[in-house]
Amino acid sequence: xxxxxxxxxxxxxxxxxxxxxxxxxxxxxxxxxxxxxxxxxxxxxxxxxxxxxxxxxxxxxxxxxxxxxxxxxxxxxxxxxxxxxxxxxxxxxxxxxxxxxxxxxxxxxxxxxxxxxxxxxxxxxxxxxxxxxxxxxxxxxxxxxxxxxxxxxxxxxxxxxxxxxxxxxxxxxxxxxxxxxxxxxxxxxxxxxxxxxxxxxxxxxxxxxxxxxxxxxxxxxxxxxxxxxxxxxxxxxxxxxxxxxxxxxxx
Amino acid sequence: xxxxxxxxxxxxxxxxxxxxxxxxxxxxxxxxxxxxxxxxxxxxxxxxxxxxxxxxxxxxxxxxxxxxxxxxxxxxxxxxxxxxxxxxxxxxxxxxxxxxxxxxxxxxxxxxxxxxxxxxxxxxxxxxxxxxxxxxxxxxxxxxxxxxxxxxxxxxxxxxxxxxxxxxxxxxxxxxxxxxxxxxxxxxxxxxxxxxxxxxxxxxxxxxxxxxxxxxxxxxxxxxxxxxxxxxxxxxxxxxxxxxxxxxxxxxxxxxxxxxxxxxxxxxxxxxxxxxxxxxxxxxxxxxxxxxxxxxxxxxxxxxxxxxxxxxxxxxxxxxxxxxxxxxxxxxxxxxxxxxxxxxxxxxxxxxxxxxxxxxxxxxxxxxxxxxxxxxxxxxxxxxxxxxxxxxxxxxxxxxxxxxxxxxxxxxxxxxxxxxxxxxxxxxxxxxxxxxxxxxxxxxxxxxxxxxxxxxxxxxxxxxxxxxxxxxxxxxxxxxxxxxxxxxxxxxxxxxxxxxxxxxxxxxxxxxxxxxxxxxxxxxxxxxxxxxxxxxxxxxxxxxxxxxxxxxxxxxxxxxxxxxx
Numbered sequence: 001x002x003x004x005x006x007x008x009x010x011x012x013x014x015x016x017x018x019x020x021x022x023x024x025x026x027x028x029x030x031x032x033x034x035x036x037x038x039x040x041x042x043x044x045x046x047x048x049x050x051x052x053x054x055x056x057x058x059x060x061x062x063x064x065x066x067x068x069x070x071x072x073x074x075x076x077x078x079x080x081x082x083x084x085x086x087x088x089x090x091x092x093x094x095x096x097x098x099x100x101x102x103x104x105x106x107x108x109x110x111x112x113x114x115x116x117x118x119x120x121x122x123x124x125x126x127x128x129x130x131x132x133x134x135x136x137x138x139x140x141x142x143x144x145x146x147x148x149x150x151x152x153x154x155x156x157x158x159x160x161x162x163x164x165x166x167x168x169x170x171x172x173x174x175x176x177x178x179x180x181x182x183x184x185x186x187x188x189x190x191x192x193x194x195x196x197x198x199x200x201x202x203x204x205x206x207x208x209x210x211x212x213x214x215x216x217x218x219x220x221x222x223x224x225x226x227x228x229x230x231x232x233x234x235x236x237x238x239x240x241x242x243x244x245x246x247x248x249x250x251x
Numbered sequence: 252x253x254x255x256x257x258x259x260x261x262x263x264x265x266x267x268x269x270x271x272x273x274x275x276x277x278x279x280x281x282x283x284x285x286x287x288x289x290x291x292x293x294x295x296x297x298x299x300x301x302x303x304x305x306x307x308x309x310x311x312x313x314x315x316x317x318x319x320x321x322x323x324x325x326x327x328x329x330x331x332x333x334x335x336x337x338x339x340x341x342x343x344x345x346x347x348x349x350x351x352x353x354x355x356x357x358x359x360x361x362x363x364x365x366x367x368x369x370x371x372x373x374x375x376x377x378x379x380x381x382x383x384x385x386x387x388x389x390x391x392x393x394x395x396x397x398x399x400x401x402x403x404x405x406x407x408x409x410x411x412x413x414x415x416x417x418x419x420x421x422x423x424x425x426x427x428x429x430x431x432x433x434x435x436x437x438x439x440x441x442x443x444x445x446x447x448x449x450x451x452x453x454x455x456x457x458x459x460x461x462x463x464x465x466x467x468x469x470x471x472x473x474x475x476x477x478x479x480x481x482x483x484x485x486x487x488x489x490x491x492x493x494x495x496x497x498x499x500x501x502x503x504x505x506x507x508x509x510x511x512x513x514x515x516x517x518x519x520x521x522x523x524x525x526x527x528x529x530x531x532x533x534x535x536x537x538x539x540x541x542x543x544x545x546x547x548x549x550x551x552x553x554x555x556x557x558x559x560x561x562x563x564x565x566x567x568x569x570x571x572x573x574x575x576x577x578x579x580x581x582x583x584x585x586x587x588x589x590x591x592x593x594x595x596x597x598x599x600x601x602x603x604x605x606x607x608x609x610x611x612x613x614x615x616x617x618x619x620x621x622x623x624x625x626x627x628x629x630x631x632x633x634x635x636x637x638x639x640x641x642x643x644x645x646x647x648x649x650x651x652x653x654x655x656x657x658x659x660x661x662x663x664x665x666x667x668x669x670x671x672x673x674x675x676x677x678x679x680x681x682x683x684x685x686x687x688x689x690x691x692x693x694x695x696x697x698x699x700x701x702x703x704x705x706x707x708x709x710x711x712x713x714x715x716x717x718x719x720x721x722x723x724x725x726x727x728x729x730x731x732x733x734x735x736x737x738x739x740x741x742x743x744x745x746x747x748x749x750x751x752x753x754x755x756x757x758x759x760x761x762x763x764x765x766x767x768x769x770x771x772x773x774x775x776x777x778x779x780x781x782x783x784x785x786x787x788x789x790x791x792x793x794x795x796x797x798x799x800x801x802x803x804x805x806x807x808x809x810x811x812x813x814x815x816x
Contacts, residue, residue: 017734036489036575047739048688055737057289060456062492063574064385064567065289081574102427103737109286122393123352132303133349135361141354148354148386152288184352 009033009084011042013054014094016101024101026092027051033084039091040068040079043105056105063217066153070105071097076155076215096158112154115163118170119178119196124189140185147180147225149218156212156222168201172212172222175203179225182232191236198233206230252661252668253403255280256651257644258421258436260408260463262287264384265615265636265643266442267391270400272644273440277651279400279644282423282434284443284458286404287392291444291456292636295384296495296567298366298376299637300630301341305362309373314338316372319809321631324370324526325624326769326779327811328476328787328804333602333620335807337631337638344637345377353390355379366500368629370526376630381495381567384633403434407742408462409675411439411470411611412667418610419657420664422671426742429735431672433664437651438610440643441467441598442636445616449750449757450591451692451699454486454493463617465749467598468756472606473789473800475619476596477753478761479770481627482704483592484530487576488548491590494568496629499523501564504552505534506584507542513549528626528770531589535704538588550584589704593632595623595770596760599789604643610650614643621787624804625769678744683727687744690721694747694754697721702757707774715758722751756790759797764788781811 008030016024029046040061047054059067061080068079071094073087084091099107125134156172157163163171170178178197181187197203203226212222255278259270262283273279281287302312317338322329349355349363356364356378368376379386395402405426412420421434443463447455468474484505485494499505505523507513517533518525525533534549543549553561553568558581561569565580572578572585597619604612604620615636622635694717701714725748732740766780767773785804790797 017736019734019736036577048686052732052740053734053738055739057285059285059289059458060291060294062294062490062571064294064382065285065291065456067285067289103734106427106737117396122397123390125350129350133346133355133363136357137361138357138359140361141357144354148389149382151293151385152389181352184354186352 007033008089009042009087010090011046012090012092013046013104015104017103037084038080039072039077039082039084039093042084042091043079043093055103064151066151069096069153069155069217071095076159078153078217081217096154098158098164099154107154107158109154112152112157112171112173115157115170116174116177119174120189120193121174121177123181123184123187125186126188134186136185143183143185144180146220147176147183149220150176151218153217155215155217159211159215161209161211162205162207166201166205169205170197170202172226175226175229176220176222179229182229194229194233194236197229198236203229203233252433252435252664254435256436257438257440257647258282258434259440259442260421261290261442261444261615261617262402262404263290263442263444263615263636264292264388264391264633265640266440267395268637268640269440269442269614269644269647271391271394271398272641273648274398274400276645276648277437279648280403281395281400282403282406282408282421284405284407284426284462287395287402288388289458290388291459292633293385293388294456294493295633296381296493297368297497297500298378298383298630299345299387299633300368300371300375300628301345301377301634302338302373302375303342303345303363303365303377305358306365306374309365309375312373312375314341315808317341317375320371321622321628322624322809323814324626324628326626326814327781327785327809328479328621328624328768330602330621330805331807331809332805333622336602336642337622337635340638341634344634344641348387348390348637351390351394353379353386366497367524368496368500369521369524369530370628371630376500378497381497381565387633407745408466409745410671411466413470413608413611416607416609418608420667422668424675426737429738431668431675433668435664437654437656438612438647440647441611441613441617442615442640442643443617445594446750446753447591447594449695449698449754450480451695452486452491452588452590454483454491454590454592460746460750461594461617461753462746462749464597465752467606467613468752468792470608471792472608472611473599473791474596474753474756475599475787475789476621476760477756477790478764478788479595479625480591480702480757481527481593481595481770482531482589484527484534484589485551485587486590486592487572488586488588490575492571492575493592494551494571494585494587495565496527498551498553498565498568501560502556504555505530506550506552507537508544508549509542511542513537513542526626527592527629528772532704532772534587534589544586548586548588551587552584553580554582554584591699593627595619595621595625595627602642604639604646612643612647614639625771675741678728678731678741679733681728681730684729685724685727686729687747690724691747691750694718694721694751698754698757702761705772705774706761708762711758711762715762718751718754718758722755725751756797759799760788760790763799785811
């Protein structure tokens with residue numbers, strides 16, 4: 001069972017209202033903790049008891065909807081599954097980094113959703129559909145395990161140094177999405193999908209710094225999928241008897 | 252002002268499935284309080300029912316058997332014509348999701364895998380590990396993206412404008428800017444989900460505040476069977492976060508403080524896989540009679556399933572238990588308690604998804620058709636979203652396609668918008684001091700203490716009085732925080748007003764039903780009474796208390812019989 005985390009905790013929250021604030025600042029609130037209390041619980045306590053103008057996203061409070069990803073003590077985490085008992089007595093909370101701030105802890109995730117669109121983020125089977133389900137062995141189905149678990153919280157996207165610098169780089173979650181279809185035995189868009197991600201601003205741009213894997217609250221390792229996409233893209237190039245396009249090999 | 256043919260309110264599974272269908276016929280958009288991927292459908296774990304007959308031992312399953320189980324599970328309150336639609340169309344809807352890429356778990360033959368669920372005669376629940384809702388939601392969203400259906404996400408709908416029995420427009424507040432707008436539409440589909448958050452103990456998402464039901468109720472539409480609230484037997488203690496029925500479907504035991512598998516006493520045949528209402532009450536009785544662990548919870552024991560099975564079949568369950576209860580089910584039992592789980596009642600509509608307002612349709616948990624009657628079977632709610640979402644989309648889309656726009660001028664809509672803006676502005680004014688978070692907690696506690704698994708006339712009367720008091724105090728609300736952008740204080744106040752209206756409907760509907768049926772158990776009326784109460788409750792809004800009427804249950808094939816487990 002959970003260890004009680006009794007006592008007080010200082011919650012330091014980055015605040016920003018574009019209508020009134022020239023720049024973001026921090027407000028600190030002291031709150032009383034209770035056993036099992038999460039960062040999301042603490043934010044509600046601040047909202048209800050200290051400052052009704054605080055803004056943050058929430059929905060499932062059970063780590064499946066991806067709403068409450070934020071920057072907690074130096075890394076992206078889901079507020080709902082981050083227990084105060086695992087934190088220091090001062091908890092610093094900001095919005096996900098490198099995304100436009102709408103207000104306080106709420107970021108504009110449109111850049112994230114738009115980049116997903118770059119990888120054709122939906123299933124495609126060109127051959128005629130069977131009358132019943134596609135037959136897929138349990139082992140083939142396993143090939144997409146964990147890649148399908150992405151909750152689109154945006155943590156990896158906000159924490160990837162390549163998405164900060166290359167506007168054409170789709171980002172880790174988009175590659176995971178692409179992999180999810182490429183490795184799915186039912187999908188028939190493989191070579192097109194590989195071409196879309198196997199380019200200069202695609203998987204070859206990844207610096208394998210594992211920021212995405214470090215930041216994923218669902219323990220998905222996007223770097224691993226990116227490496228597999230590189231392998232598959234290379235294999236496809238060889239099969240098609242043409243050398244990798246310029247600039248791919250040395251990046 | 253925005254103008255579209257069809258507006259779908261709600262971006263969960265029902266809403267997206269409706270929009271996908273409607274977009275085939277008419278210009279369709281989704282207006283949702285959260286981004287579709289944040290919807291509560293994604294929290295569904297165990298699976299979705301259809302008589303596919305994919306498993307050894309289920310080859311002779313068929314829709315009629317699925318229908319019978321559903322009707323029996325409903326304690327014969329379900330409308331049998333609606334259930335027929337649900338169960339007949341089930342295989343087609345699930346195969347469609349598979350064809351759209353949903354990663355279902357597989358049998359050795361490579362077909363969609365199915366597992367046993369409570370109250371079902373066959374292993375009929377199709378699953379994708381224990382994250383079925385998540386995978387279905389993502390798959391539906393991918394199809395919405397593919398069809399470039401426009402989504403107005405993070406818009407909170409504040410009212411429906413109905414004139415002469417026809418839907419005219421929808422008023423909504425853009426959460427991210429704080430501006431209200433009119434959405435003109437020929438047809439509107441309500442797919443806004445359940446109202447679990449009116450209960451202090453609930454497995455629901457915090458956005459499940461029943462606002463869609465409340466706006467329909469305020470627009471004059473009846474709410475049906477609201478006294479029927481499903482309590483899930485296995486919510487984690489103390490958070491209320493759901494542990495799937497699949498955990499028992501895979502063979503998990505329920506054990507009290509003495510180490511007894513107590514379900515042997517309550518449902519000797521079905522044991523842990525008895526219907527949800529039966530298991531919930533059994534757990535509550537164990538705790539009430541002093542056999543709970545620490546007098547608060549009981550144990551769900553998965554240890555005998557072994558590490559491999561837990562990791563392959565119930566990986567999400569294990570993660571949730573570790574994250575939120577601090578126990579690894581491979582080594583320790585999970586502390587669980589019953590908690591509110593599903594709103595069986597909702598907006599009154601028929602199997603063509605039509606409400607009493609022309610052009611207004613409904614689907615999913617916000618609505619009551621009724622396929623769940625007095626108790627829903629696990630695996631039937633995801634199914635309901637797809638089957639009735641599709642029908643609602645088809646109906647609304649073809650309706651909108653075939654009518655010409657009414658010739659009304661924009662200025663009339665503008666007037667309606669101005670009065671809505673005035674209503675909302677009222678929340679910022681005044682000098683009272685009632686704190687909404689105090690009212691909210693008092694409401695949620697009252698509902699969880701007095702309108703829970705076991706009910707009495709006395710307790711319901713107390714709850715009714717308390718809800719009335721809270722509604723009065725709500726009128727003396729402190730002014731809310733004045734900022735425009737992302738005003739949580741405002742949204743939560745609007746939601747609280749809605750939840751109080753729904754609480755009032757529940758506590759008005761429950762006392763009149765002097766019988767025990769499905770999830771509605773009266774200690775003072777322990778038997779089902781088909782002579783008086785084989786009928787649906789309909790609650791209408793009046794200036795005073797809700798007006799209660801009744802309507803007939805549609806019985807086609809299966810005559811009511813005693814429900815034994």
